[in-house]
Amino acid sequence: MRDLIVLGGSSLPTLTRLICRNLTLEKSRVEQKKFSNGEISIEIKDSVRGKDVFIIQSGCGHVNDNFLELLIMISACKTSSAKRVTAVLPFFPYSRQPENPKVAMEHRESVAAQGYLASLSAKSKTLATNDAGIDFLGEVDENGRDNSGYKQWVSQNGTVIAKLLMTAGADRCITMDLHDPQFQGFFDILVDNLYLTPLFKRYIIDYVPEYKDCVIVSPDSGGAKRATSIADSLGCSFALIHKERKIKVEPAGLGSPVLRASESVMSTNATTINSSMLVGDVKDRVCVLIDDLADTCTTITRAALVLKEAGASYVLCLVTHGIFSGDALEKVLISDIDKFVTTNSIPQAEHSRFLGEKRFEVLDVSRIFAEAIRRINNGESVSMLFDHGW
Known part of the structure; x- marks a missing residue:
């Protein structure tokens, strides 16, 4: 050289x-x-x-x-x-920065282990550029508007x-x-x-028994292309978890339906309901979750819960960048993820000690x-x- x-x-x-x-x-x-x-x-x-x-x-x-x-x-x-x-x-x-307020960061409150899994399916969304701004900015709707109708702007x-x-x-x-x-x-x-797709494919071939019978799963629509490319090259099945956010508005009173509809967007009675829907068959099969990064780990742990509820026998998570900010490690520890695999693109020594070597593995890049x-x-x-x- x-x-x-x-x-x-x-x-x-x-x-x-x-x-x-x-x-x-x-x-x-x-x-x-x-x-x-x-x-x-x-x-x-x-x-x-x-x-x-x-x-x-x-x-x-x-x-x-x-x-x-x-x-x-x-x-x-x-x-x-x-x-x-x-x-x-x-x-x-x-x-990884939100391009608009509707992709806001989730409110990071510490959740007890007993009640966390039940709370995965519904968590309140708040707009925040940092932890100090969570209580200051307040809630926004799907269009990024707060109760006053002002649309927040993210740099x-x-x-x-x-x-x-x-x-x-x-x-x-x-x-x-x-x-x-x-x-x-x-x-x-x-x-x-x-x-990192070639390295993930090699890991699945080497360490997943009868890998052609496993299901490659994308935890959201954004990673569907990455997961389908791995599934197609390995000849495996593919599944997708679709996250849906709905705003439920309680009627404020009598009047024109048109006027009530326009007022309800900014009504304090509006609540956001989050739900996850699985597209694909995972019953009694090994599921491999593929994602590019794990930050707060809310998406990946919710996806594991949906897979286990659908009858998956084993959930393996492959993530390129394991950031694990906030209480992410606690979420993974009490989640339905059987094994978490990430890379040393970010130092993982402390994370490995917290989760244990049997449940946490680091790939060398x-x-x-x-x-x-x-x-x-x-x-x-x-x-x-x-x-x-x-």
Whole structure:
């Protein structure tokens, strides 16, 4: 490999070490400091002049600090006359943000273990950009309007993140399983979105007994394309869980039905009812839930409950990025998921200790990223990784 330098941020030291081991090279030395006022200082110990630099950093943990650290490292390498700087982001930051208020974050209240499973089918929705804003903004209807009729607006962060990376000097980006593949359109530089589908298919073939009889399940309509591609390639059945949100309005009084209909949208008597409907036959069969990320884990645990109620014998969950924010781990622990499998695109050591090794498994993606780095450095095609993994 010609003039290849691999730098690692503070978010993924283990994955960075594994990638370097697959590339049979030493990780370049970077000294990262944080002053008492919170400012970040980066000092690159090795020369990057005329080198092909790859910086590995993920959008997990302290997301904003990690992202700013990445920007400083990119700028430092460009200032030091690096030939090319590639940002390797296994989990892309800010790629999962609600585009409109009706895709609002759920109110994260701590739920007792005894009453949680009963509450999975109906939880109140609130609009929130962060935990502090939950009580301030209040409830919205399916059109994103609150009781006053005002439609809340949510900022679009995709273009900002892309411009920051390009302005810092990134020449290329490598990521994996973007929540929205159209996110690549915000960039004016090359973005390689690697897929974990080949690795998931290999896992199902190797570890699911009589895998052709299992059912590949998408927990929502957004992941149907990903799940159907795996099901078709393996010759398995496919099922879909459809989430339906209905607004139930109690009549406020007498008057014109037309006027009452227009007033009821903003009525305080309107309640949102959530229901999940299974499309497909899963009775007495092994079900494999496929999703790109697990954040609050509400969708995935509700899907497991629906599958078990429909007669599924075993529920295996395959997720690319296991974020597990808030009380997500507690939800998984008391859910109907028999085994949860994710990758080390996000550090999983604490999550594995909490759930136990028998119920929680971590797949290594270092070989995929190492092969992508090797091919880009040698000027080879990366498209082979989309179909075969490595």
